[in-house]
Amino acid sequence: MSHFIQKKHLLAEIRQGDFTHPEDRKAVDFAISKIDFSAKQNILDVGSGLGGTVDMLNQQARTTGLDQDIKAIDYSRRQYPHCRFIHGDVADIRQLTQETYDLMTIFSAFYAFPDQHQACIELSGRARPKTDLLVFDYSSNSRFTKNLFHDDDSPFNPVALDRVEAIFSPWTIKQVDDVTDMFYGSYQNILNRMEASQSTLCHNHGQRAYDTVYDSFTRLMTNFDAGTLGGCLVHAQIE
Numbered sequence: 099m100s101h102f103i104q105k106k107h108l109l110a111e112i113r114q115g116d117f118t119h120p121e122d123r124k125a126v127d128f129a130i131s132k133i134d135f136s137a138k139q140n141i142l143d144v145g146s147g148l149g150g151t152v153d154m155l156n157q158q159a160r161t162t163g164l165d166q167d168i169k170a171i172d173y174s175r176r177q178y179p180h181c182r183f184i185h186g187d188v189a190d191i192r193q194l195t196q197e198t199y200d201l202m203t204i205f206s207a208f209y210a211f212p213d214q215h216q217a218c219i220e221l222s223g224r225a226r227p228k229t230d231l232l233v234f235d236y237s238s239n240s241r242f243t244k245n246l247f248h249d250d251d252s253p254f255n256p257v258a259l260d261r262v263e264a265i266f267s268p269w270t271i272k273q274v275d276d277v278t279d280m281f282y283g284s285y286q287n288i289l290n291r292m293e294a295s296q297s298t299l300c301h302n303h304g305q306r307a308y309d310t311v312y313d314s315f316t317r318l319m320t321n322f323d324a325g326t327l328g329g330c331l332v333h334a335q336i337e
C-alpha cells in the first residue's frame with residue numbers, strides 16, 4: 099500500500115470515518131448551513147479523498163467525488179458503490195465531465211492545488227447560474243511560504259486572506275468565516291488520540307505513517323499557536 103493512502107487510512111481510523119478534514123461531519127454540517135442546501139440537486143466534492151463527505155452529501159442530493167489519487171478513488175468506489183467518483187485533476191474538470199453542478203465543495207484539498215485561481219476558473223466552467231462553492235481549508239493572512247507536510251510533494255497553500263477575491267475570481271465571495279478554533283481543537287484532539295493509541299496505530303498502519311502524521315500535525319499546531327496559520331470557510335457563488 100502506498101505511503102499516502104496509508105496516512106489517509108490512519109487518519110480515518112482515528113476519526114472513525116472516511117474523512118481527512120478537521121471536525122469531520124460537523125464541518126460538513128457547518129459548511130452547508132451557509133447555503134440553501136435543500137434546493138441542491140447535483141453536487142461535486144473536489145479532492146474527495148476516501149469518500150466520507152461524498153457519502154454524507156449523497157444522502158441528500160446526488161453527489162460526485164473527484165480526486166487525483168487513484169488509490170483513494172478505488173477505495174471510495176468499493177466502499178460507497180451508490181456514489182459516483184471521477185479520477186483526475188481539478189484542473190482538467192472540463193475534460194473529465196460534461197455535467198454541471200449547483201454546489202461544489204472542497205474540504206481540506208484547496209491548499210494542495212498548485213494554481214488555486216486556475217482551479218476556480220476551471221470549476222466555474224462546470225457551474226450553473228448561482229452555483230455555490232464552499233471551501234473549508236487552512237488560511238493565512240498573506241501568502242504562506244513553508245510546507246508543513248515534509249513527505250508530500252504537493253504544495254501547501256493555505257487560503258491567503260489578503261487575496262481571497264483575486265484567488266476565487268470569477269466566483270463572487272459571499273462570506274468568509276474564521277474556523278481556526280475548529281481546526282485547532284480537531285488537531286489537538288487527534289494528537290491526543292494518537293498518543294493514547296500509538297501501538298495499535300503503528301501495528302495497523304506502520305511506524306512511518308504514524309511518525310509523518312504526528313510530526314506534520316505537531317508542526318501545524320506550532321503554526322496555529324504562533325497565529326501564522328488558521329482555518330476558514332469560504333462561501334463563493336457564480337452570479
Ligand SMILES: C[S@@+](CC[C@H](N)C(=O)[O-])C[C@H]1O[C@@H](n2cnc3c(N)ncnc32)[C@H](O)[C@@H]1O
Pocket residue numbers: 116117118119144145146147148149150151164165166167170186187188189204205206207210211212252
Ligand atoms: C487532505 S485530503 C482531504 C480529502 C477529503 N476532502 C476529506 O476531507 O476527507 C486532500 C485530497 O485532495 C486531493 N487533491 C489534491 N490536489 C488535487 C487536485 N489538483 N485535483 C484533485 N484532487 C486533488 C488529494 O489526492 C487528497 O485526496
